[in-house]
Amino acid sequence: MSTLRRNLRFVLYELLEVTTLSARERFVDHSRQTFDAALDVAFEIAEKFFATHNRKADIFEPHVENGKVVLIDEVSIALEKFRDAGFFAAHSDFENGGMQLPNMIALACQSVFLMANPATAAYPFLTIAAGNLLSSFGSEAQKEEFLGQMLKGKWFGTMALSEPQAGSSLADILTRAEPQSDGSYRIVGSKMWISAGEHELSENIVHFVLARVIGAPAGIKGISLFIVPRYRSQNGKLENNDVHLAGLLHKMGYRGTTSTVLNFGERGDCHGFLVGVANQGLTYMFQMMNEARIGVGMGAVMLALAGYEYSLEYARTRLQGRDHKDPLEPQTAIINHADVRRMLLEQKAIAEGGLALGLYASSLVEDEKTHPIDTNRKEAALLLELLTPIVKAWSSQYGLKANENAIQILGGYGYTREYPVEQIYRDNRLNPIHEGTTGIQGLDLLGRKIVQFEGASLNLLTREMKFTIDAARLETDIKDDAEQLENTLNQALQTTEKLLQARSELGTKIFLANSNTYLEMLGHTVIAWMWLKQAIVAARALSRELSEDETAFYQGKIHTCQFFYRFELPKVAVWSKLLISLDTTVLEMQSEWF
Amino acid sequence: MKILCLIRQVPDAEARVKAKNGLVDLEGATLALDGMDEYGVEQALRINTDGANTVAVALGGARFEDAIRRALAMGLERAIHVESSEHLDVVTQAKILAKIVQEEQPDLVFCGGQHADSDSQALGAALAEALNWNQITWTTALEIENSSVKATHDVDDGKEQLELELPLVITTQQGLNEPRYPTLPNIMKAKKKEIRKASLADYGVAGGKVRVVKQEIQDKQRLNKLIDGKDPTAAAEELIKLLHVEAKVI
Ligand SMILES: Cc1cc2nc3c(=O)[nH]c(=O)nc-3n(C[C@H](O)[C@H](O)[C@H](O)COP(=O)(O)OP(=O)(O)OC[C@H]3O[C@@H](n4cnc5c(N)ncnc54)[C@H](O)[C@@H]3O)c2cc1C
Numbered sequence: 087m088s089t090l091r092r093n094l095r096f097v098l099y100e101l102l103e104v105t106t107l108s109a110r111e112r113f114v115d116h117s118r119q120t121f122d123a124a125l126d127v128a129f130e131i132a133e134k135f136f137a138t139h140n141r142k143a144d145i146f147e148p149h150v151e152n153g154k155v156v157l158i159d160e161v162s163i164a165l166e167k168f169r170d171a172g173f174f175a176a177h178s179d180f181e182n183g184g185m186q187l188p189n190m191i192a193l194a195c196q197s198v199f200l201m202a203n204p205a206t207a208a209y210p211f212l213t214i215a216a217g218n219l220l221s222s223f224g225s226e227a228q229k230e231e232f233l234g235q236m237l238k239g240k241w242f243g244t245m246a247l248s249e250p251q252a253g254s255s256l257a258d259i260l261t262r263a264e265p266q267s268d269g270s271y272r273i274v275g276s277k278m279w280i281s282a283g284e285h286e287l288s289e290n291i292v293h294f295v296l297a298r299v300i301g302a303p304a305g306i307k308g309i310s311l312f313i314v315p316r317y318r319s320q321n322g323k324l325e326n327n328d329v330h331l332a333g334l335l336h337k338m339g340y341r342g343t344t345s346t347v348l349n350f351g352e353r354g355d356c357h358g359f360l361v362g363v364a365n366q367g368l369t370y371m372f373q374m375m376n377e378a379r380i381g382v383g384m385g386a387v388m389l390a391l392a393g394y395e396y397s398l399e400y401a402r403t404r405l406q407g408r409d410h411k412d413p414l415e416p417q418t419a420i421i422n423h424a425d426v427r428r429m430l431l432e433q434k435a436i437a438e439g440g441l442a443l444g445l446y447a448s449s450l451v452e453d454e455k456t457h458p459i460d461t462n463r464k465e466a467a468l469l470l471e472l473l474t475p476i477v478k479a480w481s482s483q484y485g486l487k488a489n490e491n492a493i494q495i496l497g498g499y500g501y502t503r504e505y506p507v508e509q510i511y512r513d514n515r516l517n518p519i520h521e522g523t524t525g526i527q528g529l530d531l532l533g534r535k536i537v538q539f540e541g542a543s544l545n546l547l548t549r550e551m552k553f554t555i556d557a558a559r560l561e562t563d564i565k566d567d568a569e570q571l572e573n574t575l576n577q578a579l580q581t582t583e584k585l586l587q588a589r590s591e592l593g594t595k596i597f598l599a600n601s602n603t604y605l606e607m608l609g610h611t612v613i614a615w616m617w618l619k620q621a622i623v624a625a626r627a628l629s630r631e632l633s634e635d636e637t638a639f640y641q642g643k644i645h646t647c648q649f650f651y652r653f654e655l656p657k658v659a660v661w662s663k664l665l666i667s668l669d670t671t672v673l674e675m676q677s678e679w680f
Numbered sequence: 681m682k683i684l685c686l687i688r689q690v691p692d693a694e695a696r697v698k699a700k701n702g703l704v705d706l707e708g709a710t711l712a713l714d715g716m717d718e719y720g721v722e723q724a725l726r727i728n729t730d731g732a733n734t735v736a737v738a739l740g741g742a743r744f745e746d747a748i749r750r751a752l753a754m755g756l757e758r759a760i761h762v763e764s765s766e767h768l769d770v771v772t773q774a775k776i777l778a779k780i781v782q783e784e785q786p787d788l789v790f791c792g793g794q795h796a797d798s799d800s801q802a803l804g805a806a807l808a809e810a811l812n813w814n815q816i817t818w819t820t821a822l823e824i825e826n827s828s829v830k831a832t833h834d835v836d837d838g839k840e841q842l843e844l845e846l847p848l849v850i851t852t853q854q855g856l857n858e859p860r861y862p863t864l865p866n867i868m869k870a871k872k873k874e875i876r877k878a879s880l881a882d883y884g885v886a887g888g889k890v891r892v893v894k895q896e897i898q899d900k901q902r903l904n905k906l907i908d909g910k911d912p913t914a915a916a917e918e919l920i921k922l923l924h925v926e927a928k929v930i
Pocket of ligand 1: 247516529
């Protein structure tokens with residue numbers, strides 16, 4: 087995990103200058119020393135207790151014995167260490183026993199666990215996300231009963247949205263909530279895919295369930311959010327709350343996380359507690375979605391980095407072929423073959439570009455909450471809205487591409503289960519699916535984020551990118567890249583204009599027909615921006631006296647930027663051309679013609 | 681009981697260290713509290729569970745402060761940092777540390793059994809000598825009742841049980857305990873704990889007696905040994921043999 091360590095230092099301190107946050111009242115007690123100390127503990131626990139059972143948890147999947155879910159012991163030992171160190175409350179206020187870490191550092195710590203063992207990390211991260219939901223929208227009494235236990239890591243949480251017939255289209259959920267005279271609700275329905283929905287790792291499980299109050303309007307306007315605990319308190323004791331495990335799902339990857347089908351209210355005795363007001367459930371969920379989606383994007387990036395680290399080490403030690411034709415000459419390490427370097431560069435460009443973007447997005451989450459200036463808070467929120475689908479979808483799609491390269495570098499060995507890269511790929515395959523598929527992210531980006539507030543988000547992105555372009559023009563080594571990014575940005579903006587025109591003249595169907603291509607186009611442009619930002623920092627660093635290792639690190643940054651600009655960025659022109667032509671090939675294809 | 685824990689900062693076991701101009705260059709290397717010292721910190725916190733009367737003592741450059749904060753975040757009460765980036769031989773270090781011990785009057789001093797960077801095992805012994813105290817080295821188990829101490833001391837192929845009276849210098853060995861991790865709230869608390877800064881001059885020392893002329897990093901070649909895996913049992917046995925006999929890691 088040494089690549090992650092060095093890159094976190096680079097992105098957090100050099101690129102995003104996270105220590106400047108200590109000027110904000112919330113973070114006055116913080117400094118680089120406290121951030122580093124938290125990251126150190128994350129690395130130690132992740133390396134010693136999470137990474138060490140990543141493979142074993144994949145082989146020995148969760149299963150049910152005598153009605154209880156059984157996991158390998160290492161999972162609960164790792165989570166105990168995570169809990170004892172206080173990571174459940176890392177971001178939370180000092181008064182709640184938290185460390186009040188800025189979002190960027192909390193996310194960086196989470197990333198360390200995601201790289202070591204994403205399946206075990208899912209249990210606490212779902213709990214943290216559910217806790218954030220409660221802390222934003224729950225009543226004081228609900229926080230008192232549930233949040234404290236979740237921040238201590240004694241009770242875990244889940245997000246129970248999906249149902250067998252309602253995945254992407256949450257408007258179609260059927261789970262019902264019947265109001266009771268005591269203010270609670272009785273919940274009846276089935277939820278599918280619920281991660282961490284059942285286990286014995288915590289004393290209780292707090293499900294955050296989307297359901298319809300009886301008589302609520304159809305569609306998304308009639309969905310409410312409920313707290314539904316596995317055990318509810320009754321007369322000072324925890325009683326069974328009529329939540330049943332209908333079955334475990336057997337997945338391609340992420341096997342250590344239980345994926346459950348849950349039945350609520352089989353006996354008519356499942357108590358649910360309304361969060362906020364009725365019919366606002368999806369609005370609440372979506373407010374938390376930005377952070378959850380950034381988390382998924384970062385998860386994908388971490389697995390891209392894991393594959394990169396492993397295949398890099400492998401390429402340096404695997405001997406195959408010769409530099410010259412002389413058969414008596416010893417074989418050379420495969421890293422010396424140009425095509426292997428290409429595959430390593432592609433992984434590096436994706437993983438480190440994605441890491442910079444994920445943490446940048448998390449700096450916007452922070453600014454939205456704690457920036458002292460009102461305009462900056464609003465601008466951060468707008469920019470974050472636009473970047474979230476890119477963080478989520480670009481990172482998960484290209485993260486997999488990175489993993490394919492890792493497998494390819496290992497050749498036949500990569501295809502076997504003796505080496506970790508196949509598991510990394512299988513685990514990563516989830517990321518383009520959950521928290522909204524790539525298709526849904528494309529629609530969200532073009533259909534909502536570009537259009538809303540009269541294009542204010544895209545204007546902000548343009549402004550920010552131009553700042554970077556102007557700064558890069560001053561650095562001799564990268565001024566051509568600055569030029570190229572400016573041209574690409576202009577191309578992307580013209581494309582957007584053309585599409586918006588088509589929207590008003592030809593309707594949304596044509597406008598959105600190629601939204602996935604639009605996501606690729608803007609995604610690549612944004613990642614190119616992240617690379618230019620990194621290259622500026624690197625170019626400036628190289629003007630100082632540096633050790634050999636440090637020189638190599640920064641040169642690697644500038645060279646990878648160059649790789650992305652020569653091999654990847656030109657694709658934007660192809661995508662742009664297709665989008666501007668308002669191509670309808672996909673739209674016009676008929677079901678019968680397949 | 682008052683306890684002093686001697687601590688040092690060393691390159692992390694995974695860190696790639698390089699030599700530059702004939703001296704080890706730590707720029708960019710990940711540094712950590714010496715694992716052997718961590719056993720001492722942990723043991724002190726097991727004796728004084730609330731951390732009261734436990735003091736970290738460090739003798740080294742400004743960068744040592746991270747290791748000191750780590751020991752404080754684990755739970756020690758306060759620290760004394762004699763700041764000097766000079767290379768000091770162990771005997772000179774022991775002289776300075778003995779003066780601190782005389783100032784602080786502890787009952788017990790913990791010292792790492794071996795330095796992770798230089799491999800030296802002499803500091804505990806040199807300090808005990810400078811203080812004219814008894815010492816227990818390579819300690820793997822410890823029980824203290826009033827002022828009497830029962831300890832297990834590792835020897836090559838076995839162990840010895842010792843009983844001694846306080847005050848003592850005790851050097852640690854792997855197996856003594858499993859050190860705790862600092863908790864996130866304790867990292868914040870550690871920030872507010874006292875680190876008293878001192879200089880060599882405060883202890884009447886101008887410098888060490890030994891001058892380092894040159895340092896080199898050992899160049900270890902990979903063996904690239906491949907074990908035939910057709911018979912898994914034989915392969916596992918072969919691997920264990922290699923790790924035990926050649927690599928000497930198990
Ligand atoms: C391992 C795992 C863990 C999960 N964890 C949870 C969890 O903890 N909680 C939870 O609530 N859910 C969870 N999910 C559910 C997940 O969010 C859904 O699987 C996802 O939203 C997709 O829904 P679906 O599977 O029903 O696919 P569908 O919605 O049926 O989609 C199938 C395909 O059709 C496409 N599609 C659908 N609608 C459109 C459209 N309007 N336009 C264009 N294309 C469209 C999709 O992009 C996709 O390619 C999990 C899923 C998995 C696999």
